[in-house]
Amino acid sequence: MIHPTACVNSEAKLGKNVEIGPFVVIEKNVEIGDDTKIVGSATIMNGARIGKNCLIYPGAVIAGIPQDLKFQGEDSLVIIGNNTTIRECATINRGTASKGKTIVGSNCLIMAYSHVAHDCVVGDYVIIGNASQLAGEVIIEDYAILSGNCLIHQFTTIGAHVILQGGSRVGKDVPPYITVGREPATFSGLNTIGLRRRGFTNEKINEIQQVYRYIYQMGLNNTQAVDLIEEELPHSEERDYIVKFVRESQRGIIRGFTD
Numbered sequence: 001m002i003h004p005t006a007c008v009n010s011e012a013k014l015g016k017n018v019e020i021g022p023f024v025v026i027e028k029n030v031e032i033g034d035d036t037k038i039v040g041s042a043t044i045m046n047g048a049r050i051g052k053n054c055l056i057y058p059g060a061v062i063a064g065i066p067q068d069l070k071f072q073g074e075d076s077l078v079i080i081g082n083n084t085t086i087r088e089c090a091t092i093n094r095g096t097a098s099k100g101k102t103i104v105g106s107n108c109l110i111m112a113y114s115h116v117a118h119d120c121v122v123g124d125y126v127i128i129g130n131a132s133q134l135a136g137e138v139i140i141e142d143y144a145i146l147s148g149n150c151l152i153h154q155f156t157t158i159g160a161h162v163i164l165q166g167g168s169r170v171g172k173d174v175p176p177y178i179t180v181g182r183e184p185a186t187f188s189g190l191n192t193i194g195l196r197r198r199g200f201t202n203e204k205i206n207e208i209q210q211v212y213r214y215i216y217q218m219g220l221n222n223t224q225a226v227d228l229i230e231e232e233l234p235h236s237e238e239r240d241y242i243v244k245f246v247r248e249s250q251r252g253i254i255r256g257f258t259d
Contacts, residue, residue: 003040012044015052030063033082047075047094051082051106059089066093066118068136074100081106081124088112095119098137105142117154129166141176143198159245161198163191173249175215175242177208180254187216187256204238211242216256222246 001019002008008026015034020026022040030044033052038044041058048063056062063078065071076095083106086092090110095101096118104116105124113131116122120134123142128134132146135154140146144158147166152158159176168185177195181188190212195205211233215225226243233239246253 021058045094047077049077049079051080051084053083054080055085057086057088057090057112060086061091062086063094064091066096066136068096068118071096071118076118077101078104080104081108084108084110086110087114087130090114090116092116093118096136111148123160143194145194153251156251157245157249160241161191161194163194170254171251172254173245173251175245175249175253177238177242178212182257185254187212187254204236207233207236208238208242211239215242215246215253222249222253 003020003022005022006020006024008020009028011028012026012030014032017035018032019037021038024038024040024042026044027046029046030048032050035052036050036054038056039058042056042060045063074097078092078094079101081104084104087110089112092102092104099119102116102118102120104122105126107125108122109127111128111130114128115133117134117136119137122140125143126140127145129146129148129150131148132150134152137155138152139157141158141160143161145163147164149167150164151169153171156170157173159174161177162174163179165181168180170185174180177190179188179191190205190209192205211229214229226246229243
């Protein structure tokens with residue numbers, strides 16, 4: 001199922017039932033999993049590893065050379081999981097010597113004109129909205145949602161189940177389960193709707209809310225807040241995840257809304 005106008009390198013490895021549309025370019029050192037469909041005019045470059053049942057739309061460019069002046073032509077990869085959709089004109093650059101690979105997980109939606117730069121790691125079930133831009137070595141954890149036109153600074157981490165409001169400019173780490181909005185980007189409460197959709201009970205949501213009261217509403221610095229959380233709040237998977245995220249943040253976490 002390869003259109004006669006497509007240009008597919010003889011060394012590319014295609015799985016079963018792969019469909020290649022008109023004017024698609026597929027370079028050597030490319031692997032594409034079963035049942036993946038690449039619509040017309042997409043470009044899959046050297047180093048791409050694409051999973052099963054993916055859908056790639058026109059104009060998308062996968063595994064382009066990193067936009068990093070330190071890149072010296074080293075071998076590197078883009079790895080994309082199963083069931084991921086990449087919409088029109090989205091770009092995903094391959095890694096550099098720093099990590100050697102850029103990763104986009106399974107069941108993701110990478111919307112039109114968005115960009116995932118070198119050495120990023122995007123988890124599973126992530127949505128990256130139209131024209132959102134990830135700089136190098138950004139980490140996006142599972143189930144995070146970036147609305148349209150978000151800008152994410154290099155080396156930043158976005159926690160799981162986060163939602164960023166459209167146009168957010170993020171230069172600090174974003175801890176899990178929260179909504180981020182305003183300018184500059186700040187904590188705007190929990191992502192309650194998203195958590196309920198994913199099966200979090202009201203009791204569990206209230207537990208998470210209590211953790212964030214210590215971090216954002218008690219006038220404590222981050223170290224004081226997480227120390228007090230560990231002293232006063234019972235163990236839970238969510239509590240421990242938040243504490244670990246804050247303690248290990250290299251850039252510091254976003255601030256709370258104070259007006």
